[in-house]
Amino acid sequence: MASAEDRVLAYLRQHQEGADDDDLAAAMGWSYRQRANQVCKAMAQKGVVERKVVDGKIRSFALDAPGLPTSEGSAVPISAYLSFTDAAEYVLENQVQRRLLHYRDITERALAAGVLTSTGRTPEATMYSQIHAEVQRQTKRGEVPRFTKPEAGFIGLTRWLPRGVVREIEAQNQRVRTKLHQRLLSLDPIEFEALVARLLSALGFEEVELTPAKGDGGIDVRGTLVVGEVIRTRMAVQVKRWKHNVHTPVIQQVRGSLGAHEQGLIITTSGFSAGARSEAERADATPVALMDGSQLVSVLIENDIGVRRDSYDLIKLEEESDDTQCPD
Template identity: 60%
Template structure:
């Protein structure tokens, strides 16, 4: 890896995840050229960007970069990393224009259109879409609550993780343009049944007060999903969109 006189300031292990450390190293030392993941890991450890007791930090970094890249691609987003093969990693922002840029521009337009459709689709269709998403996320026994009463809770279900962890969830959905405020979070928390946790899904966003209230210490957790996250998860689970694939051929290494 090429060297430079400008070093990234050392930070505590809590400052960087493996993926953030990889981005920082590539940004500072990559000179817009792919770098092998082992060299990236070595530099990140030397600079103190990550602190791990694991025996194979190189494998951990590579696996996390690969997982993030696959997930962002699945969501139709532009990944921040490009996997060049044979362990070589680069930054996507180094590629200006070209096919990847055009695809991302197209996908961003589709995500915006999908968000717009959420705001105007009939209520029954919107409710069905939310139920489908919750099922795709691992919810079981999903049921819509009556339109009136039940403290504003719209959906109840059980979030199942690996057929081992089962968490009862009460979900409120806000198809709003304005931000959700703290009183809504308080209302949802007050409507939770025994051993239930809350989730608020909105097409807009949450105020700082709402976020603080959702994370208030010694209170039942209330998870928050804003409009951007909602669209990303819909795309990731192929709900409201469909994918088109093409075969792209390139010359092999060294050709």
């Protein structure tokens, strides 16, 4: 999802006449103008926008908007552009009339609006592949995708669907996520370790093996992460079926138990303290990756472990399809 600053910048680049705080608040869907004021002030301090008094009101202008003068040799910072998927959302949301758009049209409009840049020869193909990948990823995780793809090549926004449908899907998926997490907590240690070993295999690990219950420094599972059949990384995994956060000493214990050329991974049903996360990321030490309870549930769902999927077709009366009319 695009940040508030990205969305404001994209809007201002498309509206060379600038916008005051009231205009921006309305365009962004914010309930109060003060948020627009705060965002624009922060962007002005970064040199991304300029704020001027016009007809008695302070208006914000994108300094790199097409058609506006820029200093010689200056370039639009890459951070000013949106990602392909965020640019697609921007184009779909800012249509005069809401309707599905073909991914080629979305790409063309995003480039023309100046919210997207691409050095590739086929940006439209990149657009479609990234939207498709995001939909697949979010669907596998039991999340409601940002985009819909009701017809070949055509894209819409899920929030255009009747809210009752979306809310029911979100509520059901959240109930399943909660129950799955509760089920993990109810497993005995041996069952939980076996489940993690199964998950690692689904994620592409090879040579996955459970370690003896004692005498291995707290390491529960070992395996080799294989990427592209070329990169092979030995991983030592410790699992924590806990309700309270994992703290720094656990990170240090795992790191001290690593063998030569091994990296660490800690998987927990709970979370990690700020100190633990900082220790895991310490630059002068062997990396230790962290997976908290929410991430564990998402990855299990993504790999269809502990859940099953049901799919249904949503139909509408023909006269109700005006909002989703496809372009010619």
